[in-house]
Amino acid sequence: MNRTGRRTAALPGTPAVGEAFRTAMAQLAGGVVVVTTEDDEGMPRGFTATSFCSVxxxxxxxxxxxxxxxxxxxxxxxxxxxxxxxxxxxxxxLATRFARSGGEKFRPEHTATTPHLLPAVADALATLDCAVHARHPAGDHIILVGAVRHVSSGRGEPLVYHDRAFRRLRHPGM
Known part of the structure; x- marks a missing residue:
């Protein structure tokens, strides 16, 4: 029962709920980012994400x-x-390449360096150079919070991910 006294359906943690949750979240359009750093040996590492936002x-x-x-x-x-x-x-x-496990993700023609010497994507719409501010465990993920210490911005249209595919924004009248 909820606060109004009405009976509410339980949300059991079953695989069916998991798949329904995944399907529902696929309907939320999000910007696409590539997150990069270097390992202890100075090798660049990175991944594609849509779970990114300003805090x-x-x-x-x-x-x-x-x-x-x-x-x-x-x-x-x-x-x-x-x-x-x-x-x-x-x-x-490029987003697809960084989303896959393994393989050569970094190519010289697609790689830039931030002011704090981190690898980044060349010619990105914007690049944020961040110091790690905090890390938080969250289920099967980790939340990385970054303190932005440098921003470089360009112009253009963003890459968007919606319904399990990359999309472009459609402007009214187009």
């Missing part, structure tokens, strides 16, 4: 979520900083 303006904070099953998990669980590259509409192939 605070003062101080400037952002958050991104990473699955504990990711091949990059341990590196991001220990790194001191990371870059977030907001992708342009025409960078969907």
């Amino acid at each position: 605070s303006l003062d101080p400037p904070l952002v958050l991104v979520c990473l699955a504990k099953t990711s091949s990059s998990y341990q590196v991001f669980a220990e790194c001191r900083g990371f870059a977030v590259s907001l992708l342009r509409a025409e960078q969907s192939a």
Whole structure:
């Protein structure tokens, strides 16, 4: 029963609820980012995410979520900083490359360096250079909170992910 005395349906933690939740969340459109850092040996590491948002303006904070099953998990669980590259509409192939496990993700023609010497995506819509502010466990993910210490911005259209596919924004009248 809820506060009004009405009977409410329970939300059991069954696989059916899990798949229904996944399907529902696929309907939430989100911007696409590539999050990058270096491991202890100086090798660049990165992943694609749509679970990214701003947290605070003062101080400037952002958050991104990473699955504990990711091949990059341990590196991001220990790194001191990371870059977030907001992708342009025409960078969907790059987003797919960073979303896959393994393989060569970083190519010289697609890689830039932030002022704090972190790898980032070249020609991104915007790039945020972040120091790790906090880490929080959250179910099967970790939430990384970054303190933004440098921003570079460009112009263009964002890459969007909706209904399990990359999309472009459609402007009225087009």
